[in-house]
Each structure stands twice: as C-alpha cells, then as structure tokens.
Amino acid sequence: ELRFIAFDGEELGLIGSQAYVKALSSAEKGRILAMFNLDMITTGQTLEVAGVKTLAGLAKGVALDLGLRDVEVRATERDGGGSDHASFSQANIPFLFFNRQSDPNYHRPSDTSDKFTPKPLDETAQIMLGTLQRFLLNQGQ
Numbered sequence: 475e476l477r478f479i480a481f482d483g484e485e486l487g488l489i490g491s492q493a494y495v496k497a498l499s500s501a502e503k504g505r506i507l508a509m510f511n512l513d514m515i516t517t518g519q520t521l522e523v524a525g526v527k528t529l530a531g532l533a534k535g536v537a538l539d540l541g542l543r544d545v546e547v548r549a550t551e552r553d554g555g556g557s558d559h560a561s562f563s564q565a566n567i568p569f570l571f572f573n574r575q576s577d578p579n580y581h582r583p584s585d586t587s588d589k590f591t592p593k594p595l596d597e598t599a600q601i602m603l604g605t606l607q608r609f610l611l612n613q614g615q
Contacts, residue, residue: 481558491558495565507613508568510606511559515598516590518574523547525570529609533570536604542597570605572598
C-alpha cells in the first residue's frame with residue numbers, strides 16, 4: 475500500500491499530520507515502512523535530504539548515481555523539526571525529508587506559483603523515486 479497525502483496546517487503547528495498520525499491504530503502505524511516528506515522542492519539551488527540512516531544512505535547513493543551535485547544528505551534518527559515528517563518521527567516511523575531551504579520567497583507574499591521551476595522538482599522526484607525503489611527492494615517487496 476502506497477499513500478500520497480497532502481497535509482494542511484503545517485505552519486500552524488503540524489495540525490494535519492499530527493491529526494493523521496494520532497488517528498492511526500498501532501497496527502496501522504506498524505504497517506508504515508517509511509514516510510517521505512516533500513516540502514519546498516520546486517525552487518532553490520541545493521536539495522537538502524534528512525532522515526533515518528538507512529533511508530539517508532539510500533538517497534545519497536541515488537543522488538551520486540544520478541550525478542546530482544547540489545544535494546546535501548544527513549542522517550538523523552529523530553527529528554522534531556517544523557515539517558510534517560516530525561509527526562511521524564515522534565511516532566517512531568522512519569522518515570526522509572526533502573526540501574530546498576534556499577528559496578528566497580519562503581514564507582513571503584512573493585511565494586507564488588509563478589516561481590515554480592521544473593528542474594528542481596524533477597531532480598527531487600528522481601532521488602525520491604530511486605530511494606523508494608531501493609528501499610522496497612531491500613525490504614523484499
């Protein structure tokens with residue numbers, strides 16, 4: 475099972491993702507292999523990827539294999555950060571967080587859809603999908 479979810483209320487305190495995780499039963503939480511959070515990925519130069527060691531290692535390998543140079547990957551076992559992956563991390567669900575903090579329009583009135591650029595989105599999607607594929611192959615699924 476693969477779920478694509480768009481959460482709302484992140485800037486107001488992770489309202490959507492916290493409500494979602496809170497509503498999951500223990501069995502449902504146990505079935506979640508990983509949470510991939512894509513946030514602010516269509517502008518900015520450097521892609522930052524952070525997550526649990528296994529997922530971060532896979533993402534780094536994919537980025538290297540793709541020859542992408544503007545990618546910084548770091549491993550962290552717990553993340554209480556300000557994006558929706560934190561709700562999953564707090565529930566001990568493995569996560570990988572993709573973002574581009576170098577967006578000069580972040581949280582400004584100038585943060586509008588005309589700033590969208592396809593190349594960063596494409597690069598992020600390639601890394602995310604490649605990581606997911608390698609992760610699932612490692613899981614034997």
